[in-house]
Amino acid sequence: MRRSELLRAVDDEFGGRATALTHDLVLGALGRTALEALDAGVPPREIWLALCDETEVPAQRRYGVGQLEPRRR
Known part of the structure; x- marks a missing residue:
C-alpha cells in the first residue's frame, strides 16, 4: 500500500471524518x-x-481498499 492508497482508503471508508x-x-x-x-x-x-482496529472497521472492508480500478485498454 502506498501513501496515496492509504489516504484514498481512509477517505472512502470515513468520508467527512477522514x-x-x-x-x-x-x-x-x-x-x-x-x-x-x-x-x-x-x-x-x-x-x-x-x-481499522481502532475504529472497528469490519475485516471484509480492510483489504484491497485504496487501489484504483485498472485502466481499460
Whole structure:
C-alpha cells in the first residue's frame, strides 16, 4: 500500500471524518496519529490496519481498499 492508497482508503471508508481521524486520533498500536506515523516512516499498510482496529472497521472492508480500478485498454 502506498501513501496515496492509504489516504484514498481512509477517505472512502470515513468520508467527512477522514481528515479529523488522520490528524487527531492517536492510534494505540502506533502511539501517534496516522499522519505522524506516515511522517515517521511507518508503512501505510500498518497505519491502515491500526486505524481499522481502532475504529472497528469490519475485516471484509480492510483489504484491497485504496487501489484504483485498472485502466481499460
